[in-house]
Amino acid sequence: MIEYLFINFGKYFLMLKRIFARPGKFSIYYRQTITEVENLGINSFGIVVIISVFVGAVITIQTNYNIENPFLPKYLVGVTVRDSLLLEFSSTMVALILAGKVGSSIASEIGMMRVTEQIDALEIMGVNSASYLILPKIIASVIFFPVLCLISMIVGLFGGYLSCFLGKIIPPSDYIYGIQYAFYPHYISYALTKTVFYAFIIVTISAYYGYHVEGGAIEVGRSSTKAVVHSSVLILLANLILTRILLQ
Amino acid sequence: MIEVKNVFKSFNGEFVLNDVSVLFEAGKCNMIIGRSGSGKTVLLKSIVGLLEIDRGEIWYDDRLFSKLILNERQEIRQKMGMLFQGGALFDSLTVEQNVMFPLNMFTNQSYREKLKRVNFCLERVRIERANSMLPAELSGGMRKRVAIARAIALNPKYLFCDEPNSGLDPETGIVIDKLIKEITVDFKTTTVINSHDMNSVLEIGDKVVYIHNGYKCWEGTQEEVLHTNNPDLNDFVFATTLAQQIKKQGI
Numbered sequence A: 001m002i003e004y005l006f007i008n009f010g011k012y013f014l015m016l017k018r019i020f021a022r023p024g025k026f027s028i029y030y031r032q033t034i035t036e037v038e039n040l041g042i043n044s045f046g047i048v049v050i051i052s053v054f055v056g057a058v059i060t061i062q063t064n065y066n067i068e069n070p071f072l073p074k075y076l077v078g079v080t081v082r083d084s085l086l087l088e089f090s091s092t093m094v095a096l097i098l099a100g101k102v103g104s105s106i107a108s109e110i111g112m113m114r115v116t117e118q119i120d121a122l123e124i125m126g127v128n129s130a131s132y133l134i135l136p137k138i139i140a141s142v143i144f145f146p147v148l149c150l151i152s153m154i155v156g157l158f159g160g161y162l163s164c165f166l167g168k169i170i171p172p173s174d175y176i177y178g179i180q181y182a183f184y185p186h187y188i189s190y191a192l193t194k195t196v197f198y199a200f201i202i203v204t205i206s207a208y209y210g211y212h213v214e215g216g217a218i219e220v221g222r223s224s225t226k227a228v229v230h231s232s233v234l235i236l237l238a239n240l241i242l243t244r245i246l247l248q
Numbered sequence B: 001m002i003e004v005k006n007v008f009k010s011f012n013g014e015f016v017l018n019d020v021s022v023l024f025e026a027g028k029c030n031m032i033i034g035r036s037g038s039g040k041t042v043l044l045k046s047i048v049g050l051l052e053i054d055r056g057e058i059w060y061d062d063r064l065f066s067k068l069i070l071n072e073r074q075e076i077r078q079k080m081g082m083l084f085q086g087g088a089l090f091d092s093l094t095v096e097q098n099v100m101f102p103l104n105m106f107t108n109q110s111y112r113e114k115l116k117r118v119n120f121c122l123e124r125v126r127i128e129r130a131n132s133m134l135p136a137e138l139s140g141g142m143r144k145r146v147a148i149a150r151a152i153a154l155n156p157k158y159l160f161c162d163e164p165n166s167g168l169d170p171e172t173g174i175v176i177d178k179l180i181k182e183i184t185v186d187f188k189t190t191t192v193i194n195s196h197d198m199n200s201v202l203e204i205g206d207k208v209v210y211i212h213n214g215y216k217c218w219e220g221t222q223e224e225v226l227h228t229n230n231p232d233l234n235d236f237v238f239a240t241t242l243a244q245q246i247k248k249q250g251i
């Protein structure tokens, strides 16, 4: 078990070393990165928006339900919704969702290329296959996942507003006041920093499992499951460590 | 020229290649023949470095390839072309993009020049009007031919083909064989071909190496293959009834 862990760690770091060693022509990498921004980022836009709206709305309702106390001001609902979204939901929860969506697709894409010898074909041409396949994905997601995080914050807050407005939970003006009350801009940079780390974790872990598949279709499926599970666990671990470091 | 010296390769303790030594000369079609499962693909993949050998040496001209680190190997690999048994086309790219891929990677030609080269290569393997098709839309034989076109796009110095004409009809098979022969002679490539098809051996094989259960049992020329006393090889060469009858009546 311990040995297995160490072997995987070793192989993972060797892969990272290869990814960043001697990438090929800039123009090709640039084009690949643009494609990946579309594949990994823009195509995840929909799911992030939908989930954020609903979660924003639900947190509003629940918070109001929990602090139904005449002595507490209503705008506290807004404060709580904002802090939950900014501190945890839009970074960590969204990252977990992306690990499911993006991670499995990366692992199965690269895994399929491995079992059909397409990666071997790249190697034979003298292409650094790890770098060619994975680096554009890393760059694309490290740039674009924070954008998704910001979008999730905005849309989540809007979801909360909608539920106040449509569901008459609290007066919308209280909500608006609440989300501005005692606002620390540091929360945003904290969330974005976390997201950058998460993006790196999701892409490299998933790519690792895809890249090292041996066998056929069943192993590809298994590797994509592993990719999702292991990147999710690592995200939670990173969350703990980063929170300890960044929120002193 | 490629030289393989005393190469051993095992999987999980079981040896698939045993002390294989052989010299492949430039400008010649070197054929590796043997039964299914005898270790031809493993030998080819060991030569190109996709599999790490346990022991032995592999030389590309004057460079000891098996001891080079990856970055140094990449330089030599840019002069290689390889046709995989399954084709290994990039399935997200069209036929044209597949053949253009090595040109994009390693040349600075304009799109027009590249396209010209792509069409030239595709013509040579008799693929027409399929530039914008995806590999999934092609027949097995077409995929193979596109893969050959991709392998020759950069005029490789070393060409490796794993069963270039399996899955093709005999006529197209011969066309492919002749194409490989032409390229080999024209560009003085060192060509190594895996095959279990005696037709192509007799058609284009300059040098023939027979692998049996991971041992190199025999090597010789095209004519010698027909007059060998090696019982295993004899069984292999004259496996079909037709071949046996021809043999009986004297070659």
Ligand SMILES: Nc1ncnc2c1ncn2[C@@H]1O[C@H](COP(=O)(O)OP(=O)(O)OP(=O)(O)O)[C@@H](O)[C@H]1O
Residues within 6 Å of the ligand: B011, B016, B034, B035, B036, B037, B038, B039, B040, B041, B042, B043, B085, B196
């Ligand atoms: N990755 C691997 N792991 C374990 N054993 C392997 C592996 N690859 C090949 N082998 C074994 O090596 C032996 C030789 O296989 P190889 O693919 O070289 O056969 P071949 O001569 O190319 O056959 P064919 O003509 O059918 O393609 C087989 O017995 C196979 O089981």
Ligand SMILES: [Mg+2]
Residues within 6 Å of the ligand: B040, B041, B042, B085, B162
């Ligand atoms: Mg084979």
